[in-house]
Amino acid sequence: MRPYIPKPTFAFCHSLLPSRLRPAASPTAPAPPLTVQALLTTAGLLPHHLDLSLVALNSLLRVLSRRASSAAHPLLALRLFTLMLSHASPLPSPDHLSFPFALSAAAIVVPSPGNQLHALLVKNGLFPADHYVTTALLQLHAPRPGDARRVFDELPRREAIHYDLVIGAYARAGMAAGGLDLFRAMFVDGVVPDAVVLTTAIAACAQAGALECGEWVHRYVERTAPGLLGDAFVGSALVSMYAKCGCLQQAVLVFDGMPERNDYVWGTMVGAFAVHGMAEEAVACLDRMSTEDGVRPDGVVVLGALSACSHAGKVEDGLSLLKEMRSRYGVAPGHEHYSCTVDMLCRVGRLVDAVALIETMPMAPLASVWGSVLQGCRMYGNVELAEVAAAELEKLGPGADEGVYVQLSNIYLDANRKDDARRVRKLIGSRGIRKVPAYSAVEVDGEVSSFVADDQAHPQLVEIWSVLGLLADQMGREPDEEDTLATLS
Incomplete structure (x- = not known):
């Protein structure tokens, strides 16, 4: 009934x-x-x-x-x-x-009622008393590290998952140094990190280029939980961290020491070779996977090998890999594989071949493809093709690439077409387009410092100017504005 x-x-x-x-x-x-x-x-x-x-x-x-x-x-x-x-x-x-x-749903909905739910939780005494509610609330605020940290600071009892969520929030926001500070505070608070927190912290070290901190975490794992070195996520994070910090030999040692290696671990090692432009070693991994561990490469691993070919300038090897990846590894080329190959061709100035490849793509090219063409046009001074690429990017809608018009303006300037450059600059101003500034990070004595162009608020600005003055003395001239921007960026 x-x-x-x-x-x-x-x-x-x-x-x-x-x-x-x-x-x-x-x-x-x-x-x-x-x-x-x-x-x-x-x-x-x-x-x-x-x-x-x-x-x-x-x-x-x-x-x-x-x-x-x-x-x-x-x-x-x-x-x-x-x-x-x-x-x-x-x-x-x-x-x-x-x-x-409800908090998980609020994290997806726009506009989010997250603040109202947060207030309701406090009113009903569920925050910070309930573990599940607290964890969900940290996940809700994770896109805003400052808000997540304020929630975290209100917790009377903090667990490893709470540290992991906030450290990851800092890292995803490009503030890895703040996440590493919290990771260090974790030990002061007497909380023992688990494999998840260690993986997140190692990834933050890789993002910040904090080799010393990454090495310390490695030694900590070796001393307290050596079995975790065989964990796919911890081991892969260490391989990636060492590679991104310039220690490829150490990355290979960690990789070779892992008792079991799945496709994710192999993909990380391929990516490590790619970062260092070692195309032959990266492509060789595709065959080593099956012979050594019985693992078949997937699209992500093949993409890493293509990226290695791109970084090393091994164009013919990359083109062969794209052509044969379906027959050799059973992986159908996706948009990301075509995008990487187009970028590879543009890097070496084969812009006509890049456009020809775009015309053969079985799917519509996205911003990454035409963005590579535009960057190649900047490198090799092809104004006509740059205008085509910019027009294609504009068809993809606003925000497809914030730097499109900045790039096009620079291309016009390089070609001494100042009137066209001024026209594009006026367009940038009228549309309110702002290019997100790039930044650099360096580790000195265990501390990570970040720099952006024309940074007038850096706490060590005086020291930076002093070093710049010494360099200028060595070159026999006074530093100008261009030198200042180059140093700070």
């Missing part, structure tokens, strides 16, 4: 129809019937046994919060959660397991 569904419950569920929650969608688009059916069934399931109903609702919230099959599902989850909070609703009130799912 089917469970009885009270009319008020039916009305509330009917208000949750996805078609009413997606104003941007076509009004004639049908609502997903499975979602509606699940809502109706769950809301009316054993209405006299609220504990079982709450378990079912939490399961439904969990599925919807993860964008199960529709972009509208997280919004649907929040609407359902709001009804559970309402005193007028026949649905059971949410418990401490309901809130993490």
Whole structure:
């Protein structure tokens, strides 16, 4: 016998129809019937046994919060959660397991009701008392490291997962040095890092170029948990860190010492060779994978080998790999493989061949492809093709590449077409386009310092000017503005 569904419950569920929650969608688009059916069934399931109903609702919230099959599902989850909070609703009130799912949905929805949920958690005493709620709240604020750190600082008891979330938030925001500071504080607080935190910290060392810190973590693992050196994620992080910090030999030693190596580990080693432009070694790994460990390369590993060919200027090897990757390794070339090959051709000035390859692509070229062409035009002074690349990038919509017009302006200047350069600069100003400044980082005595062009707020600006003055004395002239910008960048 089917469970009885009270009319008020039916009305509330009917208000949750996805078609009413997606104003941007076509009004004639049908609502997903499975979602509606699940809502109706769950809301009316054993209405006299609220504990079982709450378990079912939490399961439904969990599925919807993860964008199960529709972009509208997280919004649907929040609407359902709001009804559970309402005193007028026949649905059971949410418990401490309901809130993490609501926070996961809030992290996806724009605009996010995350701040309101945060306040509700504090009001109900669930933060910072509940572990699951706290973890979900840190994940919600992870895109904003400052907010995540404020939540973290309010925790009376911190666990390894909390450190991992905040360290990762710093690293993803390009603030790896802040994450490493927190990693060091972890030991002061007496919290023992697990494999996940160690992997995140090692990745932050690689991003910041903090070799000394990375070596310390390596020694710590060797001393306290040597078995973790065989972990695919910890081992791969160490290989990548040493390679990015210029210690390829040490990266190979870590790789060779791992008892088991899967495709992820092999892909990291291929990437390490690629960083150092060792194309032959990278391509050889594709065959070594199967002979040594019985592992078949996937698209990511092949892409790493293509990147190595690009960095080393091994154009013919790269073209052969792209042509034969399906027959040799059973991997169909994707957009990223074509993009890497186009970049490889542009690096050596074969711009006509690059455009010819683009015309053979089985998919529409994205910004990365035409961006490589534009960069190649800058290097080799091809103004006509640069205009074509810029026009193709503009077709992809605003924001496809913030540096397109800056690049085009520089290409005009290099070709002494000053009028065209001024026209593009005016266009940049009228559209409010701003290129995100690049930055450099260097480790000195265990401390990581970052520099951006024309940085007037750097705490060691005086020392930088002093060194610049010494260099200028060696060259027999005074430093000018161009020297200053070059040093700071």
